[in-house]
Amino acid sequence: MQEFLEVTTFIGLSLYQWITLIIIAISAYFILHTLWRIAINKLSKVSAGTEHKFNNTIAEVLGSTQKITLALFALLIALQFLELPERWETRLSHLTFFVIGIQIALWISKSITIWSSVQLLEKEGQVPNPVITSMLSWILKVAIWSIVILAILSNVGVNITAFIASLGVGGVAVALAVQNILSDLFASLAIGLDKPFVIGDFVVFGEVAGSIERIGLKTTHIRSISGEQIVCSNTELLKNIIHNYKRMSQRRVEFKFGVTYDTPATTLAKIPDIVKSAIETSDRTRFDRAHLKGFGTSSLDFEVVYFVDSSDFNLYMDTQQAINLYMINEFKKLDVSFALPTTNLHIRSLESAKTQ
Known part of the structure; x- marks a missing residue:
C-alpha cells in the first residue's frame, strides 16, 4: 500500500506526499487561526474600557486579515516539509512573496482607513477637515498598492522599468481626458489647505447664500437659506469672491x-x-x-x-x-418728523405771471 502511495504521482508529488501536505496544511491553518483569534481577543480586552487606542488599532488591523491568507500561509508552511522539484521551489518563492505583499498592503490600507476615520471625528473646539483627510487617504492607498503591485511584478521577472514608462505615457493621456475632474480635485486640495471655509460656515458668493454641508473631492454641497441643496463644482466655487460670515x-x-x-x-x-x-x-x-x-x-x-x-x-x-x-x-x-419723499409745487397767479 505504501509503495502504491509513493509511486502514484501528480505534478511531481506522490499520493503519500499529497496526503502529508493536506494534513500539515489543515493543522497549520487551525493553529494560525487559533493564534490569530487569541491575539485579537487579548488586544481587545486590554483596550476595552481604557484609552489604549494603539492596542485597539492593532486589533482592528489584525481583524482585517483574510482567512484565505491564513489558508495560503498554512499551505506554504506545509510545502516546506516536502522536497519539491526546483521549478516548484521557484514558484513557491513567488507565491510566498505575493501572499505576504498583498496581506501587508491590506494591513496598511486598513490602518489608513482607521486613521482617516479618527481624523474625521469632530473634536472639541475643532472642525474636521474631510478634504485633506480624504485626499491623503486616497493618495496613500494608491501609493501603497502601486508599490506592492510593482514589487510583485518585479519578483516574478517583469521588467517594471518599461512598464512604469508606459504607465507614464498612459497617465498623460488619461490626465488630458479627465482634466476637468483633476481640476476639481486640485481645487478641493486648495480648499483643504487654505481653508477659506469649513463645514458649518455661512458663505455668500454670486447669487448663492447658505451654510456649507459637505466638502467633497469634486463638489461642495451648500444648504441655501430657502432650504434647497446647492451642489457647486470646487473649481467654479473658487473662481468667485467668497464672503464667509461665520468668521x-x-x-x-x-x-x-x-x-x-x-x-x-x-x-x-x-x-x-x-x-x-x-x-x-x-x-x-x-x-x-x-x-x-x-x-x-x-x-x-x-x-x-x-x-x-x-x-x-x-x-x-x-x-x-x-x-x-x-x-x-x-x-x-422733540417733535421731530422723519422725512418722506415730497415735492413742493409753487403755483403763481395769472396776474403775477403777466407782470413778469
Missing part, C-alpha cells in the same frame, strides 16, 4: 435716515446724541459715529455707524429694531 468677529452696521427741513438747528444738534444713546442701550454694540451728512432733495440726511460684537444676523436685526424704536420715541418728544 466675522464683529459686524459693522451703517444706516441712514432723514428728518424734515423744518427741524430747528438746535434740535438737529441733539439728534447725534439721541442716536448714540439708542445704540449704547445694548451691551453688545459699540457706537462709532453719527453725523448730519448732507442736504437731500426732501430731507436733512444723517449717517450712523456702529458695531455689533457678534456675527449673528438675528442679533443684529434685534439690535437695529431696538435702536429704531428708541429713536421714534425720542424724536416724538
Whole structure:
C-alpha cells in the first residue's frame, strides 16, 4: 500500500506526499487561526474600557486579515516539509512573496482607513477637515498598492522599468481626458489647505447664500437659506469672491435716515446724541459715529455707524429694531418728523405771471 502511495504521482508529488501536505496544511491553518483569534481577543480586552487606542488599532488591523491568507500561509508552511522539484521551489518563492505583499498592503490600507476615520471625528473646539483627510487617504492607498503591485511584478521577472514608462505615457493621456475632474480635485486640495471655509460656515458668493454641508473631492454641497441643496463644482466655487460670515468677529452696521427741513438747528444738534444713546442701550454694540451728512432733495440726511460684537444676523436685526424704536420715541418728544419723499409745487397767479 505504501509503495502504491509513493509511486502514484501528480505534478511531481506522490499520493503519500499529497496526503502529508493536506494534513500539515489543515493543522497549520487551525493553529494560525487559533493564534490569530487569541491575539485579537487579548488586544481587545486590554483596550476595552481604557484609552489604549494603539492596542485597539492593532486589533482592528489584525481583524482585517483574510482567512484565505491564513489558508495560503498554512499551505506554504506545509510545502516546506516536502522536497519539491526546483521549478516548484521557484514558484513557491513567488507565491510566498505575493501572499505576504498583498496581506501587508491590506494591513496598511486598513490602518489608513482607521486613521482617516479618527481624523474625521469632530473634536472639541475643532472642525474636521474631510478634504485633506480624504485626499491623503486616497493618495496613500494608491501609493501603497502601486508599490506592492510593482514589487510583485518585479519578483516574478517583469521588467517594471518599461512598464512604469508606459504607465507614464498612459497617465498623460488619461490626465488630458479627465482634466476637468483633476481640476476639481486640485481645487478641493486648495480648499483643504487654505481653508477659506469649513463645514458649518455661512458663505455668500454670486447669487448663492447658505451654510456649507459637505466638502467633497469634486463638489461642495451648500444648504441655501430657502432650504434647497446647492451642489457647486470646487473649481467654479473658487473662481468667485467668497464672503464667509461665520468668521466675522464683529459686524459693522451703517444706516441712514432723514428728518424734515423744518427741524430747528438746535434740535438737529441733539439728534447725534439721541442716536448714540439708542445704540449704547445694548451691551453688545459699540457706537462709532453719527453725523448730519448732507442736504437731500426732501430731507436733512444723517449717517450712523456702529458695531455689533457678534456675527449673528438675528442679533443684529434685534439690535437695529431696538435702536429704531428708541429713536421714534425720542424724536416724538422733540417733535421731530422723519422725512418722506415730497415735492413742493409753487403755483403763481395769472396776474403775477403777466407782470413778469
